[in-house]
Amino acid sequence: MSAKTLTTADADTDEPSGDAWKVTFEGPRAQIHAALLAHEDAPDWDSEIVIAGSEIADDRPDDWQLEAWLSHPPAAHDLAAMRALFDGDAPTETIEHLPPTDWVTLSQAGIEPIREGPFYVHTPDHPALNAPGVRDFVIPASLAFGTGQHATTAGCLAMLAMMKRRGVVVRNLVDIGTGTGLLAFAALHLWPRARALASDIDAVCGPVVARNADANGVRLGDGGGRLAMVIAAGMDHPLIEASAPYDLLIANILAGPLVELAPAFASAVTPGGHVLLSGLLTTQEPAVRAAYARAGLRLAARMTRGDWSILWLRRRRFGGGRSRATVPSDWSRRW
Structure with missing residues (x-):
């Protein structure tokens, strides 16, 4: 599976899209998460720019990347808006041209079914196992x-x-x-x-x-x-x-x-x-x-x-009692 991802927008289409461009910023998890939160509070954000944050690799949980997708080459004002999310401390970005792609099919690619104990988990691209004693779960x-x-x-x-x-x-x-x-x-x-x-x-x-x-x-x-x-x-x-x-x-x-x-x-x-x-x-x-x-x-x-x-x-079966739950100040999921 790809790195866990925290996204702020999603595109759903049944047809392959046209050319696209991707802009990537790499940095510590806290920095990328702060940029994603800044995006949520940006009142004039261009809705045509889709951004997401994710781990760079499963074995590097504190190294993250922010990716932005556009349907056109990023203009100077697009890059300025992205850099502004980092409050004056933006990492150096990389820009990549992406060919026409069926993003829905791509999102499912490489996700093979798994079998764990009585569970069989698969995406809609794969059939259910339908075996005795096995619980099939379809999870896109x-x-x-x-x-x-x-x-x-x-x-x-x-x-x-x-x-x-x-x-x-x-x-x-x-x-x-x-x-x-x-x-x-x-x-x-x-x-x-x-x-x-x-x-x-x-x-x-x-x-x-x-x-x-x-x-x-x-x-x-x-x-x-x-x-x-x-x-x-x-x-x-x-x-x-x-x-x-x-x-x-x-x-x-x-x-x-x-x-x-x-x-x-x-x-x-x-x-x-x-x-x-x-x-x-x-x-x-x-x-x-x-x-x-x-x-x-x-x-x-x-x-x-x-x-x-x-x-x-x-x-343990002795001691302790219920107390009001507290939330860590930096609590966040990895996606």
């Missing part, structure tokens, strides 16, 4: 992260299946940073009577999750066997707080926010409850595990996928 490539191909998402699917095999019972679950909704869907398949809640910091994920739920027969709404969706940073939403405590909390986000949210996550799960974490590199695992040990959770199982760690933690 989209603005939201989580088609299953990234090691963190696939690892979470495998860990959820392990939890089920080991007898974990889930009646109430939450998926923080849900992206496409895939992990919440998978959890509901394993525990079909559970009440489920999904959240994401990016508003684009709301309609994405709704479309994917409809395509996969996942019922939306409140109550057992249904999935509710909210837009929130971390745990900062009244419904997330009111629906706690949870038997299972899933968070496939970033190591930094995982560390800062450890107390809030721990207080939001039941004594003996389960937390599934991913989005952290193996080099970041000691810091994450230490934060959750201080919050009263112990390691139940771990697995690695390439450079990434997937952690299953359990809250």
